[in-house]
Amino acid sequence: MRLVRVFQLGDVHYPGLGSQTPMVDLKDQAFPSHLAKVVHPIRLQNVIKALLAELDEPPAETAVMICGDLTSYGLVEPYRDCVGYLVRGLSLDDTTRWSPDAIHVVPGNHDVDRDVVLPGSDDLFAKFKAFKAIWDDAGLPVLDPEAVRATSLASGACSIGLFSLNSCIGCGEWRHLPDYMAEHLRELLAREMEAADDFSQLVLTSVFSDVWERLDTPAFVEEQVSQLVRAIQTLPMTSVPVVLAHHNLLPQSVPRIDVYTELINSGLIRSRLSTLGRTVFYLHGHIHDDPIETIVRDSPQAGRLVCVSAPELTVGFNELLFTFTRHDIPIGCTIRRHRLRQHGGVDVESEQRIRLIESDVHADPRIKTVVDAIGTQWMSIYDLWQHLKTQGDRISRPVLQDLLLEAEWSDLVVIKAATQAPRLWRVRRPV
Numbered sequence: 001m002r003l004v005r006v007f008q009l010g011d012v013h014y015p016g017l018g019s020q021t022p023m024v025d026l027k028d029q030a031f032p033s034h035l036a037k038v039v040h041p042i043r044l045q046n047v048i049k050a051l052l053a054e055l056d057e058p059p060a061e062t063a064v065m066i067c068g069d070l071t072s073y074g075l076v077e078p079y080r081d082c083v084g085y086l087v088r089g090l091s092l093d094d095t096t097r098w099s100p101d102a103i104h105v106v107p108g109n110h111d112v113d114r115d116v117v118l119p120g121s122d123d124l125f126a127k128f129k130a131f132k133a134i135w136d137d138a139g140l141p142v143l144d145p146e147a148v149r150a151t152s153l154a155s156g157a158c159s160i161g162l163f164s165l166n167s168c169i170g171c172g173e174w175r176h177l178p179d180y181m182a183e184h185l186r187e188l189l190a191r192e193m194e195a196a197d198d199f200s201q202l203v204l205t206s207v208f209s210d211v212w213e214r215l216d217t218p219a220f221v222e223e224q225v226s227q228l229v230r231a232i233q234t235l236p237m238t239s240v241p242v243v244l245a246h247h248n249l250l251p252q253s254v255p256r257i258d259v260y261t262e263l264i265n266s267g268l269i270r271s272r273l274s275t276l277g278r279t280v281f282y283l284h285g286h287i288h289d290d291p292i293e294t295i296v297r298d299s300p301q302a303g304r305l306v307c308v309s310a311p312e313l314t315v316g317f318n319e320l321l322f323t324f325t326r327h328d329i330p331i332g333c334t335i336r337r338h339r340l341r342q343h344g345g346v347d348v349e350s351e352q353r354i355r356l357i358e359s360d361v362h363a364d365p366r367i368k369t370v371v372d373a374i375g376t377q378w379m380s381i382y383d384l385w386q387h388l389k390t391q392g393d394r395i396s397r398p399v400l401q402d403l404l405l406e407a408e409w410s411d412l413v414v415i416k417a418a419t420q421a422p423r424l425w426r427v428r429r430p431v
Contacts, residue, residue, distance in 0.1 A: 001323055001324065001325065001326065001401075001402050001405050001406075002059075002155045002156060002158045002323075002324040002325075002326075002328075003058070003059040003061070003155070003321060003322065003323055003324070004059065004061045004062075004063075004153055004154075004155050004158060004159070004160050004321075004322045004324070005059055005061065005062045005063070005319065005320065005321050005322070006062070006063045006064075006065060006153075006160065006162075006242055006283075006319070006320040006322070007051065007054070007055075007062065007063070007064045007065070007317060007318070007319055007320075008065050008067065008283045008308065008310045008317060008318040008319075008320065009051075009064065009065065009066045009067060009310060009313050009317050010067050010285040010288075010290075010309075010310030010311050010312050010313050010315075010317065010318075011067060011068065011069035011108060011110075011285045011286065011288060011310075011312045011313065012044070012069065012070045012071075012082055012086075012312070012313045012314075013069055013070075013071065013072045013110065013312065014044075014070055014071055014072075014078060014079075014081060014082035014085060015071075015078055015081060015082070016071075016072045023040055023041050023042070023043060023342065023344055024036065024039075024040035040344075041343075041344030043314040043315075043340060044313060044314050046340060046344050046345070046346060047313055047314060047315075047316060047317065047338075047340055047346060048086075048089040048090065048313075050338060050340075050345075050346030051090065051317055051338070052089065052090060052091075054319065054338070055090070055097070059155065061153055061154065061155045062102065062153075063102040063103070063104070063153045063160065063162055063242075064090070064092075064098075064102065064103055064104075065104045065162070065164075065242070065244045065283050066086070066103075066104065066105040066106070066244075067106065067108070067244065067245075067246055067283065067284055067285030067286070067310055068105070068106045068107050068108025068109075068110075068111055068168070068246035068285060068286070069108030069109070069110045069111060069246065069285060069286065070082040070083065070086075070108070070110075070111055070131075071110055071111060072110050073110065074110060074111065074112045074113050074114050074115075074127075074172070076113065076130045076131070076134070079111060079130075079131055079134060080134045083134050083135060083138060084138075087138055087140070092138075092140060093138060093139055093140065100140055100141060100142055101151035101152070101153070101162070102151070102153055102162075103140060103142040104142060104149065104151070104162055104163075104164040104244050105135065105142050105143040105164070106143070106145075106164050106165065106166060106167070106168075106244055106245055106246050107128050107131060107143070107145050107166055107168045107246065108168065108246045108285065108286065109168050109171040109216055109218060109246065109247075109286070111128070111131050111168070112127045112128070112168060112171045112172040113126075113127045113128070113129075113130050113131070113172075114127065114172040114214065116129075116130075117172045117173060117174065119174050119176075124169045124173075124221075125145055125146045125169075127171075127172050128143075128145035128146075128166070128168075131143065131145075132144070132145060144164070145166045145168075146166075147224065147227075148163060148164070148165055148224050148227045148228050148231065149163065149164045150162070150163050150231050152239070155324070156328065157238055157328040158238055158239075158322075158324035158328050158330070159236075159238065159239040159240075160239065160240050160241075160242055160322060161231070161232065161235045161239045161240065161241045161242065162242055162244070163228055163231065163232070163241065163242070163243045163244065164243075164244040164245070165220060165224060165225075165228060165243060165244070165245045166220070166221070166224070166245070167218045167219070167220055167245040167246050167247040167263060167284075168218060168246060168247075169219050169220070169221055170215055170216075170217035170218060170219040170264065171215065171216050171217065171218065172214065172215070172216075173214075173215045173217070174213075174214065174215070175213050175214075175215050175260075215260050216258075216260065216261050217260040217261065217264060218246070218247040218261070218262070218263040218264070219263065219264045219265055220245075220263075220265055220268075220269060222265065222268070225265070225268065225269050225272065228243065228273075229272050229273070229276070232273075232276055232278075232280065233276065237278065237329075238324070238328045238329065238330065239330075240279070240281065240322055240330045240333070240356065241278070241280045241281065242280075242281045242283065242320070243273070243280060243281065243282045243283065244283045244284075245282070245283075245284050246284060246285055246286050247263045247266075247284060247286050248263070248266075248284050248286055248287050248307070248309060249263065249266045249269065249270050249282060249284070249295075249305075249307055250266075250270075250293055250295070250307060252287040252289060253289065253291065254287075254289070270295055270305060271297070273303075273305045274295045274296065274297040274302075274303055274304065274305040275297050275299045275301045275302065275303060276301060276303045277301045277302065277303050278303050278304075279303060279304040279305075279306060279354070279356055280303065280304070280305050280306070281306050281308060281320065281333070282305055282306065282307045282308070283308050283310065283318075283320075284307065284308075284309055284310070285309065285310050285312075286309075287309060288311060288312050289309055289311060290309050290310060290311045290318070290337060291307075291309050292306065292307070292308050292309070292335060292352055293306075293307045293309075294306050294307070294354075295307065306333075306354055308320070308335060311339075314340070315339060315340055316337065316338045316339035316340050316346060316349070317338050318335060318336070318337060318338070319335070319336040319338060320333055320334070320335050320336075321333065321334045321335075321336065323405070323409065325364070325402070325406050326364070326399075326402050327364065329357060330356045330357070331355070331356055331357045331406055331409045331410075332353055332354060332355050332356050332357070332409040333353070333354040333356060334351055334352070334353050334354075335351065335352045335353075335354065336348050336350075336351050337349040337350050337351075353409075355409055355410075357409065357410065364403060364406070366393075366395060366399075366403055367403050367406060367407050367410075367412070369388070369393055369395075370384070370388070370395070370400065370403045370404065370407060371407055371412045371413060371429070373387055373388055373391065373393075374413055374427055374428060374429050375428065375429060376428055376429050376431055377428055378416065378426040378427070378428050379426065379427060379428065380423075380425065380426060380427075381397070381400065381401065381404070381422055381423065381425045381427065382423070384400070384427060385397055385400055388400070397422075401422045401425075404425070404427060405418075411430065412429070412430075413427050413428065413429060413430070414427065414428055414429070414430055415427050
């Protein structure tokens with residue numbers, strides 16, 4: 001088996017209160033602060049430490065996808081501070097550990113410089129340029145708000161196609177009063193001021209043309225969506241597409257009562273990505289929650305769109321572990337939720353397995369031989385190997401391990417202690 005891993009990091013909102021919230025019940029406000037700060041864990045620090053420890057574990061082929069909202073108010077300097085914190089904390093500038101192709105970042109709706117959005121301007125990307133420059137200055141050209149960024153992460157012939165897409169082009173734009181509303185207000189004001197000759201109709205018209213509101217409306221550039229679809233269509237079936245954006249495609253479970261804040265062309269991208277005849281993973285943040293939701297389309301080119309949400313980084317992170325067979329076929333993805341505990345440690349809260357192969361489709365005919373040799377009682381992998389030898393099936397133990405893992409993904413066998421050394425495995429057929 002080959003493994004390729006993706007870490008998904010949610011909203012940071014650095015340096016907001018959430019980034020450095022102490023995990024302590026501080027009742028005595030007069031207690032020495034220099035003593036208090038060394039006796040309790042800091043949320044973000046502990047999550048970063050746990051993530052760094054995971055990076056030291058296999059597999060070596062690892063990507064990190066950062067979902068945006070690195071800061072909270074669209075200010076450049078706090079964003080720069082957050083980039084510096086992440087680069088130092090995760091050694092992102094260490095070329096012996098990371099390739100820039102394995103790092104993807106997208107803007108969040110809080111990573112928008114609204115001061116450069118001018119009325120009448122049709123430049124949708126000026127508000128992201130300062131933030132892109134910060135990553136470039138760090139020697140990491142990993143943020144590209146103006147295009148679909150496409151890279152890949154490979155283990156032999158197995159690979160993950162990594163794509164990042166800007167969902168924030170509508171954030172920070174100006175919305176003027178609709179004509180009917182401006183006309184109605186002109187009539188009301190004119191009626192009230194009829195007795196006074198202080199304002200002319202021309203002045204009122206000018207005033208109403210300057211009335212506007214600031215939008216926070218997420219949207220994709222349609223041409224970029226088309227580029228993304230074409231890029232996924234060219235991927236070999238031995239590659240799994242993983243798409244990163246900031247906003248959720250499905251409405252969140254908690255009602256969001258705010259106008260113009262839903263992704264206005266989410267239905268378009270949901271429809272396209274779920275009809276590519278394959279499974280596409282869509283990673284996002286924004287909602288500060290962590291559902292895993294699957295969209296399946298009933299169409300001639302039916303596929304699946306698996307939407308994976310990351311919580312705020314101060315809460316934890318997600319790990320997606322893609323498993324490939326020895327014949328380079330992607331067979332499954334295990335999604336592990338690493339979450340911060342009240343005691344300050346980070347544990348795997350739960351795992352969800354997404355099968356990427358049909359249960360009756362196998363590249364190696366020996367899987368049937370192995371499964372037929374297993375009963376409904378637990379047996380060790382050594383006993384299974386010896387039993388196969390007596391039947392004349394000389395399968396090496398490393399190959400046997402791979403065949404068992406593939407059979408497990410297809411629900412043909414159950415492996416007890418599968419996360420431990422193979423010598424500790426116990427296998428049986430499902431009861």
